[in-house]
Amino acid sequence: MILYPHLLKHVVHPNPYYTAFWKSVLERVSIGEAPFGTYRIQNRLVYRKTQLLLEEATPDEVMEFFATNVGLQLQYVHYATWKEIKRKVIKDNLIQDFVSRSQVQYELEAQEAQRLLSMIHLYLTIKRILPQEIQLETFPHMHIVSIEGVTFRPGKYTYTPLADRDNALSESDSDDEILESESIMTDDEILNEEIDEDDSTE
Secondary structure, eight states: OOSOGGGGSOOSSOOTTOOHHHHHHHHHHHTTOOOTTOEEETTEEEETTEEEETTTOOHHHHHHHIIIIIOOOSSOOOOSSGGGOOOHHHHHHHHHHHHHHHHHHHTOOHHHHHHHHHHHHHHHHTTSSOGGGEEEEOSSSOEEEEETTEEEETTEEEEOOHHHHHHHHHHHHHHHHHHHHHHOOOHHHHHHHHHHHHHHHO
16 A cells, blocks of 8 residues: 555656665655664654654655665765675665666566565675676666676576586587587598499499
8 A cells, every 4th residue: 555655756856866776665665664774653754863754755855864864875986896895785775776677677576576686685695696796887877787697587587506607608618619520521521422422322
């Protein structure tokens, strides 16, 4: 049930930080959820001693509330690699944004998107996904472009471990080498093959 539909309206002045991640935050708040350590009391979003009256708040004000009080980032320093990012909250926000955008683009069910989010966090923790496998882009805003091994199709995602990817690549290279070796014949081999064919027809 949507309690605060005005939070789902487009920002009056286009906000360059209004990403898929922030869209998902506003959607959660609009149905009465209080994410990231906040809580809701009588139409007020509360974090420690700070309150925001949700009935009157604009989307920008909700975003600013989380940025100022909780530490979510409206704007990121433009990091070149994942390894350069030290603050966990920035990493978490970028991962959530990646999952949110993927959910919309590939029409993932909420449960499937949650599994993807949990998988990425877990595999980063146990180093199954490595920092160099996360590709970043800075325009128009800081975001994850892709994570190696994670592929999508409508309604579904798949993760292929690095070892399996290497094996698949090796098998592909081997097949190419076999095809190439079979396709290369010397002039003498071609001539002998033609002679053999002629002899067989006699």
